Amino acid sequence: MALIDVTVPDLGNFKDVPVIEVLVAVGDAVEVDTPLITLETDKASIDVPSSAGGRVAEILVATGNKVSKGSLILRLEAATTTVAAAAVAPEAAATSVVSVQAAVPAAVATAPRSAVAADREVPLLVLGAGPGGYTAAFRAADLGLGVVLVERWPNLGGVCLNVGCIPSKALLHAARVIDEAATMAAHGISFGPPQIDLAKLRNWKGGIVRKLTGGLRMLARQRKVEVVQGVGRFLAPNVVEVVGEAGTQRIAFRQCIVAAGSETVRLPFVPDDPRVMDSTAALELESMPKRLLVIGGGIIGLEMACVYDALGVEVSVVELTGQLIPGCDPDLVRPLEKRIKGRYGQILLGTRVTAVEARSEGLCVTFEGAGAPPPQTYDKILVAVGRVPNGRAIGADAAGLKLDARGFVPVDRQMRTSVPGIFAIGDIVGQPMLAHKATHEGKVAAEVAAGQKSSFDARAIPSVAYTDPEIAWVGLTETEAATRGIAFRKGMFPWMASGRSLAMARDEGFTKLLFDPVTHRVLGGGLVGPSAGELVAEIGLAIEMGADARDIGLTVHPHPTLSETVAFSAEAFEGTLTDLYVPKKA
Numbered sequence: 129m130a131l132i133d134v135t136v137p138d139l140g141n142f143k144d145v146p147v148i149e150v151l152v153a154v155g156d157a158v159e160v161d162t163p164l165i166t167l168e169t170d171k172a173s174i175d176v177p178s179s180a181g182g183r184v185a186e187i188l189v190a191t192g193n194k195v196s197k198g199s200l201i202l203r204l205e206a207a208t209t210t211v212a213a214a215a216v217a218p219e220a221a222a223t224s225v226v227s228v229q230a231a232v233p234a235a236v237a238t239a240p241r242s243a244v245a246a247d248r249e250v251p252l253l254v255l256g257a258g259p260g261g262y263t264a265a266f267r268a269a270d271l272g273l274g275v276v277l278v279e280r281w282p283n284l285g286g287v288c289l290n291v292g293c294i295p296s297k298a299l300l301h302a303a304r305v306i307d308e309a310a311t312m313a314a315h316g317i318s319f320g321p322p323q324i325d326l327a328k329l330r331n332w333k334g335g336i337v338r339k340l341t342g343g344l345r346m347l348a349r350q351r352k353v354e355v356v357q358g359v360g361r362f363l364a365p366n367v368v369e370v371v372g373e374a375g376t377q378r379i380a381f382r383q384c385i386v387a388a389g390s391e392t393v394r395l396p397f398v399p400d401d402p403r404v405m406d407s408t409a410a411l412e413l414e415s416m417p418k419r420l421l422v423i424g425g426g427i428i429g430l431e432m433a434c435v436y437d438a439l440g441v442e443v444s445v446v447e448l449t450g451q452l453i454p455g456c457d458p459d460l461v462r463p464l465e466k467r468i469k470g471r472y473g474q475i476l477l478g479t480r481v482t483a484v485e486a487r488s489e490g491l492c493v494t495f496e497g498a499g500a501p502p503p504q505t506y507d508k509i510l511v512a513v514g515r516v517p518n519g520r521a522i523g524a525d526a527a528g529l530k531l532d533a534r535g536f537v538p539v540d541r542q543m544r545t546s547v548p549g550i551f552a553i554g555d556i557v558g559q560p561m562l563a564h565k566a567t568h569e570g571k572v573a574a575e576v577a578a579g580q581k582s583s584f585d586a587r588a589i590p591s592v593a594y595t596d597p598e599i600a601w602v603g604l605t606e607t608e609a610a611t612r613g614i615a616f617r618k619g620m621f622p623w624m625a626s627g628r629s630l631a632m633a634r635d636e637g638f639t640k641l642l643f644d645p646v647t648h649r650v651l652g653g654g655l656v657g658p659s660a661g662e663l664v665a666e667i668g669l670a671i672e673m674g675a676d677a678r679d680i681g682l683t684v685h686p687h688p689t690l691s692e693t694v695a696f697s698a699e700a701f702e703g704t705l706t707d708l709y710v711p712k713k714a
């Protein structure tokens with residue numbers, strides 16, 4: 129039997145690090161990643177994992193020895209691992225079964241050991257199975273770590289799949305179909321008023337969610353990620369207690385990724401009444417009110433307003449600040465505001481709700497602000513004033529995790545918290561609270577946990593309001609440029625000059641790109657109009673790749689598409705646009 133030498137991997141800047149514990153004995157069976165020895169650096173204690181599987185034949189270090197990169201730890205009698213080709217690499221897919229040499233993870237910091245007793249120890253525990261958590265769990269499993277994924281809800285997928293991104297987009301699709309059908313009456317095709325079967329619509333939306341969350345369960349099984357259902361809470365920096373229907377268990381971990389997400393903000397003066405909804409209740413479409421007030425003119429509130437409006441409800445929106453979708457450039461919001469002003473009951477900007485009284489005839493709402501109306505009565509209210517991180521609900525203190533004033537868990541670019549071996553990702557670490565930010569952070573955390581040198585260094589994260597019209601932006605905004613004194617020049621293309629937009633019976637949209645005035649590199653961009661959320665990805669890619677106006681303008685875009693408006697905006701900036709006449713500046 130061949131012997132495998134297992135050595136100390138690259139420890140970064142550390143040399144001559146003392147061994148404080150030898151964790152295996154001669155004859156022990158070890159797997160890839162089984163901790164072999166514990167080292168004590170001046171920053172943290174580090175478990176050195178095995179780079180191969182087998183039986184320990186000889187141990188060559190003892191407690192008190194000092195080791196550096198390349199020091200021999202032990203010799204193993206070799207064992208080979210057999211895995212399905214598809215799980216290894218695409219190029220191996222031609223063979224059905226291959227034998228692989230396990231990857232060699234670098235040494236990673238592990239959670240401090242504690243005196244708290246546990247039922248078992250796992251290499252990596254992921255707390256929360258939203259887009260951040262399941263992505264981290266799957267990526268870590270693909271990199272060879274043993275993963276336990278703890279989730280309080282019966283389904284995986286978190287807010288996004290169960291009560292957020294996906295169900296809202298299903299209903300927004302239904303809203304668009306209704307609105308587009310109605311719009312065609314002006315162009316020669318009339319349909320009767322829509323017959324809305326709420327139960328069927330709800331069931332269709334639920335079916336999409338079930339399909340996706342069921343798919344995640346299968347993906348977890350395929351990767352051998354163990355899902356433990358229950359509410360998890362730290363008892364110590366290396367132990368989480370999970371309380372679930374199957375009982376209570378204490379799981380010790382070597383590393384942990386906290387992905388516990390966020391929850392809806394409640395307004396203390398709003399009564400506990402079934403007619404008051406949060407976004408989750410609004411997605412349930414339990415019944416259609418005659419009059420709905422949406423408190424909060426941000427993305428979530430306006431998306432739900434769009435759905436209820438299409439379903440025939442008289443919707444009003446009240447927003448504390450002077451603008452819908454605060455943070456977005458005002459010019460991008462204007463076409464949406466114009467459209468909904470013509471359709472909704474009231475759009476109250478710069479207005480505060482100060483009281484809500486539950487009466488038998490409805491919910492009586494009092495407003496405050498320069499243009500505030502007298503108290504109004506609504507059949508239902510949707511409170512959509514933001515989300516707060518779940519940092520305070522996971523026993524962070526017991527883990528030694530520091531939270532900021534708003535309850536976020538501070539992290540570095542490798543998604544590491546202040547506690548060695550504990551990472552955090554997604555909504556719980558800060559804005560923007562978006563699913564695509566959570567998934568990217570999840571991958572970084574998993575890769576760092578597996579010893580890779582990854583970090584979250586995205587230049588820009590796109591934001592999208594899937595309203596009608598859609599609004600999307602990425603990178604530098606004009607508002608931010610003004611606040612931070614960043615110089616830029618702009619290229620714009622109005623969609624009323626886009627053949628494709630006109631062929632869709634829409635002319636209110638536009639695309640704009642912001643460029644560095646010296647290098648002409650794209651710094652940011654925004655779009656408003658149908659499918660803006662799809663189109664913004666190209667601008668995000670251009671920012672990531674450091675593209676300049678010529679790169680974008682010279683990229684041949686298919687005709688006739690809305691994507692051409694991105695190229696036309698670059699051409700407008702370069703002065704090469706022929707689809708519009710832009711007078712030359714003197």
Ligand SMILES: Cc1cc2nc3c(=O)[nH]c(=O)nc-3n(C[C@H](O)[C@H](O)[C@H](O)COP(=O)(O)OP(=O)(O)OC[C@H]3O[C@@H](n4cnc5c(N)ncnc54)[C@H](O)[C@@H]3O)c2cc1C
Nearest residue numbers: 256258260280286287288292293360389554555561562563
């Ligand atoms: C109505 C709505 C629409 C949205 N639309 C979009 C959109 O279109 N695009 C977009 O990018 N984002 C959208 N979002 C935001 C998006 O859903 C979140 O940014 C995303 O889900 C965050 O992912 P996460 O993994 O950080 O956390 P979450 O998705 O919140 O997942 C956290 C998970 O942790 C679990 N958990 C929490 N505490 C514990 C505990 N103690 N023990 C066990 N499990 C626990 C929760 O049950 C949950 O499953 C929307 C949100 C809402 C509410």
